Amino acid sequence: MANIRPIQFPGEPLEKWLAQFMPHVSIDCVVFGFHGADLQLLLLKWKGADTWTLPGGFLGHRQSVDDAAHGVLQARTGLRRVHLRQFHAFGDLGRKEANGRRLFRKNLRDAPRRDLWLFQRVVSIGYYALVDIRKVRPTADAWTDSCAWYPAGSHPPLAYDHDRIVEGAWEALRAAIDVPGAGASLLPERFTMPELQCLHEAILGRRLDRRNFQKRMLERGGIERLQERRTGGAHRAPYLYRFTVPHAGLDF
């Protein structure tokens, strides 16, 4: 059974709290949000510092890496049952030492031992998700002042190597949307071509030509035009489409 017990703020000595985790491995979650406009990014602002980071945490001894990712995301942001995809492990030298130590210490009551693995290099396993912004309610945890959405294309600079992690996640997301049926959970069951184009534009971060987009979507298959049209708008009623391919497991 999945073990996604959230990580609690230490009410105990740091050493004892750390003992629940497998040393040197962390998880960082890149959560993109969408609802009919530009792509958003879920960021945490550290308590008492003007520093933003991704929701991250550690791997419990009795958790699989996938379970730990869900546990970390839930503990740090309140988000549950999100489809997380692992995309890359980040393990460059010096990836979090300098300002990481300073930041972490700010949030501790007592000065910790300097030889803890927490203050050495940690390899972070990156996960990403794409969620419907209307369906989630991000909530800050005890380590953070706020947990909120920022435009993915112009978010505040992030601590550690988190800007690079976001870049990697966005690249993986761009590749993932290029599969027939991808993104179904973010669209109405019967959607218009402009709605599909809007999703693709948000993920790709650029405008697309309407005619080329429609041509490409229809040519690659996995989508069908329905007899009915969407009515009620100010313009000519647009055609409705639906995906004809299963997207279970591939979708966000």
Next chain:
Amino acid sequence: MANIRPIQFPGEPLEKWLAQFMPHVSIDCVVFGFHGADLQLLLLKWKGADTWTLPGGFLGHRQSVDDAAHGVLQARTGLRRVHLRQFHAFGDLGRKEANGRRLFRKNLRDAPRRDLWLFQRVVSIGYYALVDIRKVRPTADAWTDSCAWYPAGSHPPLAYDHDRIVEGAWEALRAAIDVPGAGASLLPERFTMPELQCLHEAILGRRLDRRNFQKRMLERGGIERLQERRTGGAHRAPYLYRFTVPHAGLDF
């Protein structure tokens, strides 16, 4: 500068040898080999045991994860300057404990302490590569009886979760070949359509229809037909093609 110092067989106590590595993180390399036939897989046979594994090792304290992957591959197989791509981190519970401990102990002179991280869970970061079999000469290291190619579709069962790691790598390779220009380093600069098809069939592990394959390759672009034909064969001289897209960084 890249630090890919190979891991040496311990001529010292295990604890001291282990101290050079960051605990709980390992690297496993899935090396596929190709030359005009079915895809091959590079496997190690453990010394004194009928057990096959992937070439793997640990992450030095002063190595980036990417450098460690190159160092591990070189130390375990002799292969150098191979284009390795990270594809997934494997961290399920119990992924290597049971037979891993037994195997490892067989190769040690003294009984080690039971509480070493080596005998606990390790998260393994998977890398894969596709090489031209003619251009490399795999060499067994001190831990192994042999380092040799096996058909990727029918190799001996592997220890730990290495069968799953191979599966993940192969899936990543299949996706990677589906990009215009991919595989250029495994083909002559000017290649025939049957040569390109042979590469794709080896990677996909199935036969492809000749006409559909050619049509698809030409439609998706990134390739051009040259005026000249390949001469000297028994059959009608086939057309030659070349890639027109850069493949640096994307290729194997």
